[in-house]
Amino acid sequence: MRPCHAMNTPSAPEGDRLPIDALLEWYDTNARDLPWRAPDASPWAVLVSEFMLQQTPVNRVLPVYESWLRRWPAPAALAAEPAGEAIREWGRLGYPRRALRLHACAGTLVELHGGEVPDDVDALLALPGVGTYTARAIAAFAYRQRVPVIDTNVRRVLTRVFDGVADSSANVTNLDLDRAKSLLPLQPERAARTSISLMELGALNCVARTPRCSDCPLATQCRWLLAGFPDNAGPVRRPQAFAGTDRQVRGLLMAVLRESPAPVPAGDLDVVWPKAAQRARALDGLVADGLVDPLPDGRFALPGVVTR
DNA sequence: TATCCGTGGAG
DNA sequence: TCTCCAAGGAT
Numbered sequence: 001m002r003p004c005h006a007m008n009t010p011s012a013p014e015g016d017r018l019p020i021d022a023l024l025e026w027y028d029t030n031a032r033d034l035p036w037r038a039p040d041a042s043p044w045a046v047l048v049s050e051f052m053l054q055q056t057p058v059n060r061v062l063p064v065y066e067s068w069l070r071r072w073p074a075p076a077a078l079a080a081e082p083a084g085e086a087i088r089e090w091g092r093l094g095y096p097r098r099a100l101r102l103h104a105c106a107g108t109l110v111e112l113h114g115g116e117v118p119d120d121v122d123a124l125l126a127l128p129g130v131g132t133y134t135a136r137a138i139a140a141f142a143y144r145q146r147v148p149v150i151d152t153n154v155r156r157v158l159t160r161v162f163d164g165v166a167d168s169s170a171n172v173t174n175l176d177l178d179r180a181k182s183l184l185p186l187q188p189e190r191a192a193r194t195s196i197s198l199m200e201l202g203a204l205n206c207v208a209r210t211p212r213c214s215d216c217p218l219a220t221q222c223r224w225l226l227a228g229f230p231d232n233a234g235p236v237r238r239p240q241a242f243a244g245t246d247r248q249v250r251g252l253l254m255a256v257l258r259e260s261p262a263p264v265p266a267g268d269l270d271v272v273w274p275k276a277a278q279r280a281r282a283l284d285g286l287v288a289d290g291l292v293d294p295l296p297d298g299r300f301a302l303p304g305v306v307t308r
Numbered sequence: 309t310a311t312c313c314g315t316g317g318a319g
Numbered sequence: 320t321c322t323c324c325a326a327g328g329a330t
Contacts, residue, residue, distance in 0.1 A: 055313090055314085055315095056314085056315075057315095057316085057317075059317085060315075060316075060317085092314080092315060092316085093314080093315075094313085094314030094315040094316085095313055095314050095315085096313090096314075097313065097314095098313095170309095170310090171309085209318095209319080210319090242314080242315085246312090246313090247312080247313060247314060248314080250313080250314080251313095251314050251315075254314085285313095289313090
């Protein structure tokens with residue numbers, strides 16, 4: 001629990017105490033010039049960027065984002081092609097299920113929304129691959145709405161500023177949403193800029209390992225800074241193992257399929273991993289996930305790329 | 309709610 | 320070398 005402030009009135013949300021003007025000025029000076037932030041970026045472009053940025057750093061997203069939108073400038077263009085083409089274009093961004101979901105999302109946009117990206121949070125939430133973060137991000141960044149946007153960056157900033165704690169818990173809480181909303185200016189465009197500014201501050205300055213507080217517009221209000229940067233008391237997170245896991249094997253199998261223009265024989269997949277049982281389990285999982293298509297002749301392909 | 313799901317750069 | 324971690328979502 002955070003420190004109790006029983007004397008605070010509910011009508012005085014803590015967000016009101018943050019220097020939003022300073023935050024917005026910091027953003028104007030320091031924000032990265034990213035293509036999905038350009039004034040002419042379409043809602044579809046924003047949506048594509050948000051899918052790609054899920055758990056993937058900006059620098060690796062940039063080239064794929066450009067080629068993707070060049071090839072599929074609108075949802076209908078993507079929906080007209082097989083899912084396997086989306087997986088191939090996704091390249092090495094990781095988590096190829098996102099490519100599958102983005103392809104399915106394009107199909108839903110065509111079928112239910114006239115090929116357009118809806119501007120309503122609830123309608124966005126109903127789309128494949130769109131969760132609480134992405135729906136709000138599209139509403140705020142593409143449609144400039146006054147909607148709280150909570151990602152890992154914003155959560156870290158709010159936790160440090162308001163709780164005086166180095167890191168936040170794993171899940172977005174109602175407290176996070178209330179806090180984020182309470183500090184948003186009433187004017188929608190200004191609110192949208194505040195949301196993106198908080199994210200950028202978390203991404204550039206208020207980073208997980210070595211924060212740059214000397215340049216922070218919120219430094220004078222930050223309880224974590226004022227408390228002397230105490231470490232988290234709680235249990236440490238489980239390290240995420242990767243080497244030797246099914247995850248790694250799936251990645252190796254997908255790489256073979258992506259890089260082959262034609263369906264591949266089973267033998268081409270066998271060589272990527274020595275343990276046959278684990279390899280089979282990984283391949284079965286990929287098939288079950290719809291990422292791999294087993295052909296009648298025993299070969300394997302990206303989904304939908306072979307006309308039967 | 310905890311777990312699963314890729315990849316590669318940084319320190 | 321090895322650990323951490325980067326704009327989450329689905330189940």
